[in-house]
Amino acid sequence: MLIDTGQKFLKKLSAEHMWKKSADSRVPLTIGLPRMFFYHIYPDLWETFFSELGIKPIVSGPSTAKTVEKASQISETEHCLPNKLFDAHLAELVGKVDMVFVPRVLSTIKNHLSCPKFGPLPDAARADIARGTEVLSIDIDETVCPLSDSLMLLGKKLNMRRDRTVSAIERAFSAMEAAKKNTARPAGKKGRPHFLLTGHPYTIHDNFIAGPVLNKLASMGADVELISFADNTPSKSYILWSTANAIYHKLNTISADEYDGVIQLTVFNCGCDSMMIETYRQLVREKNIPYMYIMIDEHSAQAGVDTRVEAFIDSLRWRQ
Amino acid sequence: MTYMAIPNIGNYTIALATAVESLGIKAWASTATTPEALKLGISAAPESVCLPMKAHLGHFIEADRAGVEYAFMVNSVGTCRLRYYRHMIGRILKDMGLKIKIFGLGFDGFKPPIVRYFDPGPLTFLKPIFHTALKIKVIDELEVAAWRTRPVELTQGDTTRVMNRLLVELSESGTMASTRAIRKKAARCFDEIPIDRDKQPLRVGLVGEISFLRDKCLNKNIEYILGSQGIELRNFFLLGEELNNISRIVLLNQNRRKYLSRIADRYLQCTVGGHALDSVAHSIRCADEGYDGMVHLCPSGCMPEVSVRPILKRVSKDKNIPILEMSYDEHTCGVGIATRLEAFADVLRERRKKQVNK
Numbered sequence: 128m129l130i131d132t133g134q135k136f137l138k139k140l141s142a143e144h145m146w147k148k149s150a151d152s153r154v155p156l157t158i159g160l161p162r163m164f165f166y167h168i169y170p171d172l173w174e175t176f177f178s179e180l181g182i183k184p185i186v187s188g189p190s191t192a193k194t195v196e197k198a199s200q201i202s203e204t205e206h207c208l209p210n211k212l213f214d215a216h217l218a219e220l221v222g223k224v225d226m227v228f229v230p231r232v233l234s235t236i237k238n239h240l241s242c243p244k245f246g247p248l249p250d251a252a253r254a255d256i257a258r259g260t261e262v263l264s265i266d267i268d269e270t271v272c273p274l275s276d277s278l279m280l281l282g283k284k285l286n287m288r289r290d291r292t293v294s295a296i297e298r299a300f301s302a303m304e305a306a307k308k309n310t311a312r313p314a315g316k317k318g319r320p321h322f323l324l325t326g327h328p329y330t331i332h333d334n335f336i337a338g339p340v341l342n343k344l345a346s347m348g349a350d351v352e353l354i355s356f357a358d359n360t361p362s363k364s365y366i367l368w369s370t371a372n373a374i375y376h377k378l379n380t381i382s383a384d385e386y387d388g389v390i391q392l393t394v395f396n397c398g399c400d401s402m403m404i405e406t407y408r409q410l411v412r413e414k415n416i417p418y419m420y421i422m423i424d425e426h427s428a429q430a431g432v433d434t435r436v437e438a439f440i441d442s443l444r445w446r447q
Numbered sequence: 448m449t450y451m452a453i454p455n456i457g458n459y460t461i462a463l464a465t466a467v468e469s470l471g472i473k474a475w476a477s478t479a480t481t482p483e484a485l486k487l488g489i490s491a492a493p494e495s496v497c498l499p500m501k502a503h504l505g506h507f508i509e510a511d512r513a514g515v516e517y518a519f520m521v522n523s524v525g526t527c528r529l530r531y532y533r534h535m536i537g538r539i540l541k542d543m544g545l546k547i548k549i550f551g552l553g554f555d556g557f558k559p560p561i562v563r564y565f566d567p568g569p570l571t572f573l574k575p576i577f578h579t580a581l582k583i584k585v586i587d588e589l590e591v592a593a594w595r596t597r598p599v600e601l602t603q604g605d606t607t608r609v610m611n612r613l614l615v616e617l618s619e620s621g622t623m624a625s626t627r628a629i630r631k632k633a634a635r636c637f638d639e640i641p642i643d644r645d646k647q648p649l650r651v652g653l654v655g656e657i658s659f660l661r662d663k664c665l666n667k668n669i670e671y672i673l674g675s676q677g678i679e680l681r682n683f684f685l686l687g688e689e690l691n692n693i694s695r696i697v698l699l700n701q702n703r704r705k706y707l708s709r710i711a712d713r714y715l716q717c718t719v720g721g722h723a724l725d726s727v728a729h730s731i732r733c734a735d736e737g738y739d740g741m742v743h744l745c746p747s748g749c750m751p752e753v754s755v756r757p758i759l760k761r762v763s764k765d766k767n768i769p770i771l772e773m774s775y776d777e778h779t780c781g782v783g784i785a786t787r788l789e790a791f792a793d794v795l796r797e798r799r800k801k802q803v804n805k
Contacts, residue, residue, distance in 0.1 A: 203753065203756050203757055205747060205748055205753045205756070205774060206753060206754070207748075210754070231716075231717060233717070240526050242750070243526040243527050243719055243720040243721070243723075243750045243751050243754065244750055244751075244753075244754045246526075246717040246718070246719040246720065246723075246751075246754070247715055247717055247719050247723070247754050247755050247758060248754075249716075250714060250715045250716060250717065250758055251754065251755070251757040251758055254714060254757050254758045254760070254761035255757035255758075255760065255761065256757075266717075365531075365534060366531075367530065395495075396495070396748045397495075398497075398527070398528055398748065398749075398750040399528075400495075401493060401495035401496045401497075401528070401748075402493075402496060402528050402531045402535060404493065405493055405535070405538070405539075406538075
């Protein structure tokens with residue numbers, strides 16, 4: 128019922144014509160990767176894939192206060208913060224590269240969905256920010272076909288030889304696995320508070336959104352474990368959004384011995400989080416683990432986050 | 448008498464109330480969210496969820512306070528937040544200690560759980576269902592007639608009066624024969640309204656999120672404001688058409704979305720979710736059909752509708768059609784909306800004058 132039959136048909140059609148040479152497409156020398164959304168969802172995958180194909184990937188810089196300032200000027204006012212930052216990252220790349228890469232990430236795990244905002248992302252880029260630059264895009268929908276097939280299609284779009292694409296995909300996948308393992312942090316030493324930081328992959332790895340929280344926690348001498356999204360076959364729940372489902376299951380399995388507290392990082396105007404936060408809070412409350420959620424918006428700064436994190440850690444001390 | 452609260456979708460609530468009678472119970476409903484219900488919903492819901500959710504929640508809280516035992520909530524199979532409404536509303540109501548029981552659609556064996564629970568006889572069940580279909584058709588016709596007549600009426604308010612009278616009669620009509628009589632009468636009633644026959648009203652399409660297209664309280668009566676400004680509206684949500692589409696998906700595997708995605712292909716190659724694709728496709732179609740402008744409604748922070756806004760802006764530039772983007776939240780005030788719409792109507796009028804003079 129979830130699958131749009133029209134899309135499935137198109138996929139089948141394009142797979143049939145996959146290896147016929149298309150004359151009009153050209154191979155770019157450089158390709159721009161905005162450091163948002165899919166860059167964090169598939170860490171290291173895109174850089175490795177494109178450089179294996181002989182295309183130089185150029186990634187926009189980490190988000191800073193300047194990026195946010197730019198975002199508030201050029202982006203749609205009612206977007207969520209990551210989407211605004213995405214627009215700013217895209218604007219940074221436009222003009223410097225031959226092509227920008229914006230995939231349409233419809234689902235990252237089979238029979239799950241990603242945020243509906245990812246659907247029109249390439250179209251919105253073409254319509255507004257990246258107008259004048261070519262936007263390279265593929266549909267990533269694990270419900271219809273696995274990621275490797277989508278990447279094969281991308282190789283075809285770039286006029287690459289089949290064996291070259293295959294080897295590039297292999298390298299890219301192993302790089303992604305390694306990167307996903309790297310983000311898992313070691314277990315905390317005794318005597319230091321150990322926290323779990325949850326949120327979307329593109330919020331907990333973003334410099335502007337998660338940076339202040341991680342800095343403060345590190346300076347307070349706390350260990351932080353970022354939630355991992357490496358599990359590709361999660362058990363089902365009533366939640367179909369894949370990241371929300373992963374967080375839900377993680378919070379379901381943790382115990383008070385493992386973590387001293389859970390910090391939920393959320394962004395202003397995030398639709399998924401607005402529905403789910405109450406569920407998360409209830410789950411963690413039942414296990415008697417302290418829980419705090421920090422909402423980051425355009426006006427957030429280190430000082431505000433500092434106060435909240437300090438107060439949270441202080442309240443944990445009183446608890447003991 | 449047992450009562451069941453149903454979510455309101457504007458005037459169509461009248462038809463849905465008849466559908467509830469098929470279960471042998473009565474409906475507790477209103478054609479527009481009351482401000483009191485909205486207030487209750489806002490205080491009970493998490494702060495950043497969208498406004499339709501708060502309206503639904505408030506409606507159910509109000510129902511519980513009035514002593515209603517059951518409630519019905521639609522299920523969505525889409526990608527947006529609507530999918531989790533029922534689950535969330537159920538949980539919030541439980542936390543508040545309210546006893547109201549919420550049913551959803553969905554099949555449990557041969558019968559949906561709601562039918563199994565009340566277990567009406569086949570005759571009590573089927574007759575109101577056909578009656579509902581007829582009522583939906585009549586309301587569709589009334590809506591269309593009202594959009595056409597309101598901008599050209601000579602005495603302001605005539606159309607609204609006729610419309611309201613007919614809707615009251617329709618809600619009181621208990622048999623299919625009387626509904627058919629109202630249907631015949633409706634055409635005559637609208638013909639009798641004195642109108643200015645030479646006037647060529649501006650034409651504006653209304654697209655966006657469905658509960659805002661339908662609920663007079665949420666959209667601050669936008670149809671009336673635009674209509675009395677001399678604008679012929681076309682609201683792109685008619686429940687009859689929507690149900691027709693669903694039955695065609697089920698029976699013939701023909702989805703209207705396929706047709707819409709062909710129209711919108713140059714701008715949007717994805718169905719997104721909600722009614723975002725419809726908004727883009729209808730805007731393009733209206734521009735091609737020579738409409739004077741579009742109004743795009745959505746609650747503040749609506750996931751699908753907000754994400755297509757850059758595309759709507761591009762359509763507006765390419766096709767040279769003004770698109771007014773309105774977003775509503777708890778603090779939206781009717782006067783502010785009226786001012787913006789009047790200004791928009793002025794712009795459209797000047798624009799048409801310029802085109803005529805060219």
